[in-house]
Amino acid sequence: MTLKLAIQSIGVVYGDLGTSPLYVMSGIFPDGIKHEDDILGALSLIFYSIVLIGLIKYVFIVLSANDNGDGGTFALYSLICRYAKASLTPNQQAEDKEVSNYRLEVPSRRLRWASAMKSLLENSKAAKYLLLVVTMLGTAMVIGDGILTPxxxxxxxxxxxxxxxxxxxxxxxxxxxxxxxxxxFQVQRFGTHKVGYSFAPILSLWFLNIALIGIYNFVKYDSSVIKAVNPLYIVQYFMKNKKEAWISLGGVILCLTGSEALFADLGHFNILSIRLSSCLVVFPSIILTYFGQAAYLRKHAEDVASTFYSSIPKTVYWPTFVIAVMAAIIASQAMISATFAIVKQSLALGCFPTVKVVHTSRKHEGQIYIPEVNTLLMLACVGVTLGFKTTLKLGNAYGIAVIFVFNVTSTFLVIVMVMIWKTNILLIILYVLTIGLTEFMFLSSVLYKFLEGGYVPLVFTAMMVTIMFIWNYGYRKKYEYELENKVSREALVTIMSNTNIHRVPGVALFYTELVHGISPMFTQYVTNVSSLHSIVVFVSIKSLPISKVPLEERFIFRQVEPEESGLYQCVVRYGYRDAKMERQFFEKVLIDRLKDHIQNDVAPATDKQGEPSDHGIAKVNEESVQKVIGVLDEAIKSGGIMYLMGEREVIASSGSGLAKRFVINCLFNWLKRCVRQQEEVFNIPHKRLLKVGITYEV
Incomplete structure (x- = not known):
């Protein structure tokens, strides 16, 4: 199974990394090669960048920082939030820690540094905000990759x-x-992520092809380029070229494009399969390719602008061209799918405006399609292509997007090392001084070309982070208002004892974002309608900081007092990779779990041996259970299931400052009007929907 997954991963994970030899050399030497020894320096930089960042960082370290088998920026953030209460939304529940895959076993040594980091994240609001903003930056940069890669x-x-x-x-x-x-982009709606498994033969052929071409060029032109494994050539390269050598790092980083995909796509495979395919197929092939290109350039330095195609033997030119175009399309497909996945994860965090997520397969949960995001990506890709026309300036933009994601991952990885793994502090310092410092050097280089195309991903990231932060800010303010104004127990008893409120047959699912207590929308509804369904379930959809929640652990029910009121509270818990259940299946499972709750909540009294201690009490309890279940069945039969949702208008309170009023009244409400409404996301028919209008002054 591991070998099978390793082969399949070639078709899904490595398209971007595998096509980087198409443009790396021209990115390093945009103005041509001044001295042939510079080729050895550049090749040595490429070799050690791949070894240090591609292999050591991603394949052997970062893959271990997974969240129950899932990777990516969001997975790291969720992992951190699970070990420290770093989330800004106050919806933690003690029951969440009982989910079977919520916690991981951690070592018990070196607790002082871990406790200090945990305390900082939990007690400092600034640290929580910084962590969230960095997560948004990483997410926006990955989405930027989804634009620039194609x-x-x-x-x-x-x-x-x-x-x-x-x-x-x-x-x-x-x-x-x-x-x-x-x-x-037009074929995305058909669920092309599934096709990734059939891409493996094409990309396997691509890696075999470029490796053989690399060996051919290495043997034919100049096998002495093997000297580049000596890192002294890097020192000589910098001593000779100084500033030009530092600027060329922006081209070197392009050899690592797609490395983040090793981690981001981990959820579709497993650690061992990714490590096998990386070490046995992918990295050996691209290293051989770069050594072959360097050997060719030692004899034909004038061809540096088109190194890849110029170095191909004429007899295999057209087959290689066809495979190259197919590999490029596959590389694009992988990043588009990754963009859909990370937007879905951001939705779960409450950091992205509501969009419709279409699951294109019942068997493979990774196959998703987001129409709005697909359209925006297509327009952005076409605009960037028309604006840049060639890969030279586009490479400057691409380098910034790539290295920013690298730095975000390293930042989160250090937090994981300190707080969760409790790694020896000397090893953490070694990581920061080697890999961390190398990535900082790359970042400083690509920022130098800010005006030569580098501004594109930064402008896009600034726009995305602004949108995400505004949405998250409004989302949190709305939740905090509901939490502060929730219906008290005394008020609920008063409402339920009011004889003017009529009970009508049916089950009402009252949707609320509030996890603890009853939403103030309930009071608004009762005041205006003066009737209640015989069974009312307050449903709260909650995302946990884990990738998946088992179906049997998804629903938590509570009886709302007074007990004879027919009111229940239900928290439906999802992981950030879980697919939302279809409405019909959701209704069936919810009713079944509600019946289980009723039976377990009014269970027969038992003694320590598990036998009924009083048969009379047990009989009364059993009759009570059957009576309540009978009321539930009759409600479904007579009135069916209705949905109640809030039409919430959020405005800044009268004492708010100008900035807050602008953000809430203008920007957040404008975003809210532009995106899909809750009933569209849950696919609720309008004939069974009743909306409750309410204004929140936050």
Whole structure:
């Protein structure tokens, strides 16, 4: 099974990483090669970047920082929030820790540093905000990758046709790429993530092909480039070129594009399968490719702008071109799917405006499609391609997106090392001084080219983080208002004893975001309608900081006092990778779990041996249970299931400052009007829906 997963992972995970040889050398030497020894310095930088960041960091360290088998920026944030109460939304419940996969076993040594980190995250609101903003930055940068990867991969692959058809210019290449990109986004609705498994043979052929071409060039042109494994060539390269060498790091980082996918796509496979495919197929192939390209450039330095296609033997040029275009499309597909996945995770965090998530397969939960995000990605990709036209400036933008994600992952990884793994502090310092410092050097280099295209991902990230933060801010203020104004027990008893309130047959599912207590919407509803269904269930959809919640542990029920009122509270818990249940199945499971709760809540009294201690009491209890279940069955039969939802208008309170009024009254409410409403997300028919209007002054 592990070998099977390792083979399948080649088709899903490595498209971006595998197509990086198309454009790396031209990114390092945009103005040409001044001295042939610079090739050895650049090759040594590529080799040690792959070993240090690609292999040591991602394959052997970061993969271990998974959240019950899931990876990515959001998984790290959820892992941290599970060990420290770092979430800004006050919806923690003691019962959540009873979920079977909520906690992990951790070592008990070196507790002082871990306790200090945990205390900082729990007691400092600034630390919580910083953690959330960094998570949003990482998320926005991954979405930025979803825009830039299709552009640069398709442009680089299609650009190879100029070697055979020299009459084609940059404009023609650009328009061919735009057509391919539009087609690529149009097929997303069919669930193309599943097709990733059938991509493995194509990418396996691609890796075999580029490895053989690399060996051919290495043997034919200059096998002495093997000297680049000596890191002294890096020192010589920097001593000779100084500032130009530092600027060229922005091109070197492109050899690592797609490394984050090793971690982000972990949930579809397992750690061992990713490590096997990385170490046995992917990294050996691309390292051989770069050594072959360096050997070729030692004899043909003038071809650096088109290194990949120029170094291909003429006899295999067209087959390689076809495979390159297919590999580029696969690389694009992988990042688009990853973007859908990370948006879904952000939705669970309350950090992304409400969008519709379509699950395109009943068997594979990773196959999702988000129409709004797909359209925005397509427009952004086409706009970027038309704006940049060539891969040279696009590479500057791409490098910033890649290295920012690397830095975010390293930041979270250090927190995990300190607080969860309780790693020896000397090893943490070693990591920061080697990998951390290397990534900082790369970051400083790509920022130098800010005005040459590097501003694109930063502008996009700023826009995305602003939208996400505004939405999260409004979401939290709304939740805090409900928490502060929830219906008290005394008020609830008063409402239920009011003889003017009529009970009508049926089961009402009253949706609320409040996890603890009854939402103030209930009072608003009773005041205006003066009738209640015979059974009312307050349903709260809650996301836990874990990837998945088992179905049998998903529902928590509580009887709302007074007991004869027919009111129940239900918290429906999802992990950030769980698919929301279809409405019909959700209704069936909820009713079944409610019956189980009624039976267990009014269970026969038993003695220590488990036998009934009083048969009379047991009989009364059994009759009470059957009576309540009978009321529930009759309610469903007579009135069916109705849905009650809030039409909540959120406005800033009268004493709020100008900034808060602008954010809440203008920006948040504008976003709220632009996105899908709750009933659309849950696919609730309008004939069974009643909305309750209420205004929250936050």
């Amino acid at each position: 552009c640069i991969s398709v442009l680089s692959a299609v650009g190879g046709i100029k070697k055979a058809a020299r009459s084609l210019g940059d404009d023609q290449i650009m328009w061919i790429s735009v057509v391919i990109l539009i087609f690529l």
